[in-house]
Amino acid sequence: MGRRSFGFYDPQWAPPAYTVDEHGKVVDGYMPPGVNNWGRWGDDDQRGASQLIGPAETLRAARSVSKGAVFSLALPIDATAPRWPGRPAAKHYFAVSGSDVLAGSKFSEFFPGHVHLDDHLDMALQGSTQWDSLAHIPVDDSFYNGYWVGTATSDGAPFDHIGHQRESFVGRGVLLDVARHQGVQSLEPGYVITPDLLDAVCASQGIEIAPGDIVLIRTGYLALWWDLTTDEEKLAYFMNGCPGPGSACAQWFADHDVAAAATDTVGFEAMPAEDPEKPFDLHRRLLCDLGVTIGELWNLDALATDCAEDGTYEFLLVAPPLNIPEAVGSPLNPIAIK
Numbered sequence: 001m002g003r004r005s006f007g008f009y010d011p012q013w014a015p016p017a018y019t020v021d022e023h024g025k026v027v028d029g030y031m032p033p034g035v036n037n038w039g040r041w042g043d044d045d046q047r048g049a050s051q052l053i054g055p056a057e058t059l060r061a062a063r064s065v066s067k068g069a070v071f072s073l074a075l076p077i078d079a080t081a082p083r084w085p086g087r088p089a090a091k092h093y094f095a096v097s098g099s100d101v102l103a104g105s106k107f108s109e110f111f112p113g114h115v116h117l118d119d120h121l122d123m124a125l126q127g128s129t130q131w132d133s134l135a136h137i138p139v140d141d142s143f144y145n146g147y148w149v150g151t152a153t154s155d156g157a158p159f160d161h162i163g164h165q166r167e168s169f170v171g172r173g174v175l176l177d178v179a180r181h182q183g184v185q186s187l188e189p190g191y192v193i194t195p196d197l198l199d200a201v202c203a204s205q206g207i208e209i210a211p212g213d214i215v216l217i218r219t220g221y222l223a224l225w226w227d228l229t230t231d232e233e234k235l236a237y238f239m240n241g242c243p244g245p246g247s248a249c250a251q252w253f254a255d256h257d258v259a260a261a262a263t264d265t266v267g268f269e270a271m272p273a274e275d276p277e278k279p280f281d282l283h284r285r286l287l288c289d290l291g292v293t294i295g296e297l298w299n300l301d302a303l304a305t306d307c308a309e310d311g312t313y314e315f316l317l318v319a320p321p322l323n324i325p326e327a328v329g330s331p332l333n334p335i336a337i338k
Helices: 048-052 055-063 098-103 178-182 195-205 221-225 231-239 249-255 281-290 301-310
Strands: 002-005 008-010 070-072 091-096 118-122 130-132 170-177 214-218 260-263 293-296 314-318 329-331 335-337
Touching: 048 293, 055 170, 055 314, 070 301, 170 178, 170 195, 170 301, 178 195, 178 214, 178 301, 195 249, 214 301, 221 231, 249 281, 281 293
Parallel strands: 170 214, 214 260, 260 293
Antiparallel strands: 002 008, 070 335, 091 118, 130 293, 130 329, 170 314, 314 335
16 A cells, blocks of 8 residues: 555555655656745755845844844643644653652762752644744655655654754744734634735835745734633634635745745644645745745734834844754744844
8 A cells, every 4th residue: 555646645556757866866856847946055955045044134133123022932832732633732741850859869869968850841843833844845755955755764854854954043033914914813714815915014014025034924823722722622723724825925935035934823824725636835835845944833922912012023033943853843932032
């Protein structure tokens, strides 16, 4: 059992028509049909559009800080926070707790007079506020810049993994508050944000997108999540879909040379898909074709309130992933500084 073609399960397996070279790249396979960044930063590039953020862009963002206000854009890592249903809730537990201290710990035999507490965390790397790496979603067995999906094994993804971005995403962040612009608490599930709407939000906020910017799109999706109390309600909320940018926004991100983009939803783009035969089409075009890293489940509400109050929608964003070699995603605590 296996597949006959990419992305389809079948009782029979058919070998691919392409070959793979000694560098792990597909030969005579997928090539992006439209706008793309393959080869733009070299044939061996594995960082993609994050390279649009250089020292000049980081310094420019740092100079924009004027009042020292700091905003965490991360959700709490616990069982209450939203996540993709197939990913288990985070489990936080103690290896050495206060009870161990009170009862007496064997550790004190080695260090008399000393005690400590120690805890652990088990979680999906994309189970909270997250970055999707360029190795998260392939198209026709190819990751960004032509690397073969078959190189990613149970031991890790050696190409396009999130570890390559460990010093990335420290630059100018721009919040596009689409929900506030539309005068709603939250956009409706499945609402498709168009390039024209993004332009209208930029104009109303008095902001221009510059090359290397990290664009954060607020839909209001998370504002409704915290009113849900049961697992059944939360699953139904997820299954109802989410608002987000549509496939046409890929060209918008490319035209503006955006370094990365994130939303406050579980799926980044509008769900259900605009075209049922092209699920996660914007993921594919951004991650695979353009090398634009995608963020999901960013908590933008407090930042949005402050931006609306002072009329400033740009800030220094410090948002590198965890340094997890060969992982296809990472949780993070993005920090916006105004």
